Amino acid sequence: MQPAPASPIATFAARAVMLAVVWWMLTVGDPSAWGFGAVVIALVAALSVLLFPPSIHRLRPLGLLQFMAYFLGHSVIAGVDVARRLLTPSLPIKPGEITLSLRLPEGGPRWLLANTLSLMPGTLSVHLEENQLTVHCLDTSDAIEPGVRQAEFQVARAFGITLDPPEGVRA
Amino acid sequence: MFDGLVIAVQLVLLVAGCVFFALGSLGLFRFPDTLTRIHALTKADNLGLGFIVLALLPLAPSFAAGFKTLLIWVVALAASATSAHLVARAVRGNTSGGPRTEDDDG
Known part of the structure; x- marks a missing residue:
C-alpha cells in the first residue's frame, strides 16, 4: 500500500514554510528582512519543487x-x-x-x-x-x-x- | 548562584568541545590512511562543534539567534557527512572499486 506523492502545490507550501523558518533564523528575526526574504523563499521553494519533485517519503x-x-x-x-x-x-x-x-x-x-x-x-x-x-x-x-x-x-x-x-x- | 552554575557548565562544554576538535586533528597524524583519518575528523568534529554550540546557546540574545547557532551545527554536520562520503568514494575509485590490494594498478 504505497501512499501517493503530495501535490506540487502542497509540497511548495510545506517547503516555503520550512524555508521561512530558516530565513527567520538566518536574519535573527529582523523584520526588515522579510520583503527580500519573501521573494527568495518563493523562488527557492519553486526551484526545489522543480529539482526535487514531491516524494512519497515524508518525514513524520x-x-x-x-x-x-x-x-x-x-x-x-x-x-x-x-x-x-x-x-x-x-x-x-x-x-x-x-x-x-x-x-x-x-x-x-x-x-x-x-x-x-x-x-x-x-x-x-x-x-x-x-x-x-x-x-x-x-x-x-x-x-x-x-x-x-x-x-x-x-x-x-x-x-x-x-x-x-x-x-x-x-x- | 544560578548564573555561576551556567557559566561553569559553559566552561566545561567549551573545553570539551576544544578537546574533541584537537583529538580530531590528532587523528590526522595517528591514523594510518585516508579513510581512517576521515573517521576521526567527522566523528570528533561533530561532537566538538556540538559541545561548543551547546555552550554558546545561553549567550544567544534571542530565540532566533539561538536557533541560528543550532542551524550552524546542523549545516556543518550535513557538509561533514557529504564531504566525508565524497572523499571516501574518490579514494575507493582509485582502486577500481575493489578493496585495496598490493598488485592493484588502479
Whole structure:
C-alpha cells in the first residue's frame, strides 16, 4: 500500500514554510528582512519543487524526534569511541569494509541513512549503488551490522516506513 | 548562584568541545590512511562543534539567534557527512572499486 506523492502545490507550501523558518533564523528575526526574504523563499521553494519533485517519503514529526534523540546519543558514543582509540597508545583499530543490502527504499531514506552512518560510531559510507551500501569500518572486530540495522530502523521510523525482515550480509 | 552554575557548565562544554576538535586533528597524524583519518575528523568534529554550540546557546540574545547557532551545527554536520562520503568514494575509485590490494594498478 504505497501512499501517493503530495501535490506540487502542497509540497511548495510545506517547503516555503520550512524555508521561512530558516530565513527567520538566518536574519535573527529582523523584520526588515522579510520583503527580500519573501521573494527568495518563493523562488527557492519553486526551484526545489522543480529539482526535487514531491516524494512519497515524508518525514513524520514523532519519528523524526526519535531519530534526533538516537542521533545525538550516538554522536557522543562515536566521538568518545574515536577519542578512546586515538588516545590508546597501541591504536586499537582494524580497518575494513563490509557491503550490506539495505531494506530502505531509494531516494531520501537511503541518502539519510548513508549520511547518518558516516557520523555514527565506527562506520563511514563509502559507496551506495542500488540497495548495496559499502561501509568502511574503523574496527571490523566490532559487530558492525547490528549498528547499521539500528540506524536503518531509526531512519525508517523517521519516514514512517515498515521494513521487511533482514536479508543477510555478505562481507 | 544560578548564573555561576551556567557559566561553569559553559566552561566545561567549551573545553570539551576544544578537546574533541584537537583529538580530531590528532587523528590526522595517528591514523594510518585516508579513510581512517576521515573517521576521526567527522566523528570528533561533530561532537566538538556540538559541545561548543551547546555552550554558546545561553549567550544567544534571542530565540532566533539561538536557533541560528543550532542551524550552524546542523549545516556543518550535513557538509561533514557529504564531504566525508565524497572523499571516501574518490579514494575507493582509485582502486577500481575493489578493496585495496598490493598488485592493484588502479
